[in-house]
Amino acid sequence: MPRQSKGARLWSDKASGFWFIRDGAIKRSTGCRSDNRAGAEDALRAYLDTKYVRPSDSRASRLFVTDILIYYGREIAPGQKSKATSYAIEPLATWWATKKLSDVKRSTCLAYVEHRRKQPIRQAKTDEARKKKVSEETARRELTVLRAAINAYHEETPLDALPIVTLPPASPPRTRWLTRDEAARLLKAARRLEDKDSSRALVRFILLGLYTGTRSGALRDLGWMPNSLGGWVDLEHGVIHRRGEDEAETKKRKPPIRIPDRLVGSLARWHAADMTETEKRKPIPFVIHYRGKPVDKQRKSWAAALEKAGLPKDITPHILRHTATTWLLHAGVKPFEVASYVGMSVQMVDDVYGHHSPEHQKEIAANIGRKPAGKAKLSSKLSPVRSA
Structure with a gap:
């Protein structure tokens, strides 16, 4: 039985020190050295654009996660003003490259979060900034893009099994303000x-x-x-x-x-x-x-x-x-x-x-500890009736 293709992905050739694109029997150099992961990801994205065919399969076990992400990036995301979606698709596609849609579950989603938390911030330009790692909140936002991509594909081509994307707990809102x-x-x-x-x-x-x-x-x-x-x-x-x-x-x-x-x-x-x-x-x-x-x-x-x-x-x-x-x-x-x-x-x-707000819980604070109004009348009404 022939081995199933893992889909297009990046592969680092330690012997040559360059990144390559592996796609089944195809092995293509990106022209980027091992220390230029960002350039290699750009090359992979360009390669995927050239071979894009709109997916139409409804079986989660046959669809690669990257197929769904590419579909979302090409057909849904361009209509959105925010650039956050395109920024999220790249790290998502890299980590989920060899995984099928049926592999999306709680354990793999949490594994993705842990993977991202160990990575440096790509946009960092100073030595101090490069020491920082991707936050859990960033990984969470990226997973929301994966969830949106799956749901968008499901609306067009109903899946036989809709994967559930598990998100880490949301960070509490920042309420720091300036005096x-x-x-x-x-x-x-x-x-x-x-x-x-x-x-x-x-x-x-x-x-x-x-x-x-x-x-x-x-x-x-x-x-x-x-x-x-x-x-x-x-x-x-x-x-x-x-x-x-x-x-x-x-x-x-x-x-x-x-x-x-x-x-x-x-x-x-x-x-x-x-x-x-x-x-x-x-x-x-x-x-x-x-x-x-x-x-x-x-x-x-x-x-x-x-x-x-x-x-x-x-x-x-x-x-x-x-x-x-x-x-x-x-x-x-x-x-x-x-x-x-x-x-x-x-x-x-x-x-x-x-x-x-100065009105926040004002009424509660004013009434805490006070006796209920009309308590005496209420007690007399509820007192037991003496038998004759």
Whole structure:
């Protein structure tokens, strides 16, 4: 009986020191040395693209996990704006390369998590960052992509047995927020960065984050005019549209909000500075920009500002969203209004931030230990009737 193919996968040839692609009888060099795993994965992805044939089998025991991932990556993921799916497919396809869909079960899912926890972070660029390993939460998010891929394929071609993807427990939500003093220190540090272009971009990012609670990605996508890539600031009507014109609404809501009073003057100045054409430059249509170009990430400037402000290194830009939500609740704004403003569900505000509200459990705290109203009357009504 012929041996069943394991599917296309990477193979490290220790004798030559290069990565190869093995696919049945095919052995093809990637041209990447053993220390260039990322390049080898790119070569494998390119190879898989050339031989892609849409799977149609409904038997979980005959389908490779990589078949499902490739199907999802080619036919479903392109319609999603987030890049997280493509980032997750690569490590998933590498580890599950030789496994069938029927091999997806609790033990293999947990084994994948342990495997990922031992791997360095691929995007790490410094020696210190390379010492860190992939977090359990990252592995969990990757497994949610595997689950989504399986479910998407099952909707198109019903499987004879639908595998269950087991996820590790979710990490508790981060509720760390900045005090007024910490926020002031961070903003002051951002203004004192040596690179003035980075300083300007980070100051705008911090102020917008603190006063609107908008997600980092949506902030960096903001423009001064309507566009299809992201939201825009409408100074005439005093509204910030956080969602692009052609952008579909998702679970990560981006409702329009009124421009906060404290940002009106700043936004007007920024708009005048950016949109005024000069002999040296054309108008800049992006609210947050670096030398006239849109900003994708601000890792270096953010880290530098944290250090200057004396704040912990592990604080991420997402803390601005936490801070805005917490400050609003501290001010007595009702949870459903906070949810509408920052773009969260009311349940999320209540579950994660509800304890910050001055109304949180106020009625319970006021009544704990008190005697029930009408106790005496109730006792007399329930007293036993004497027999004649």
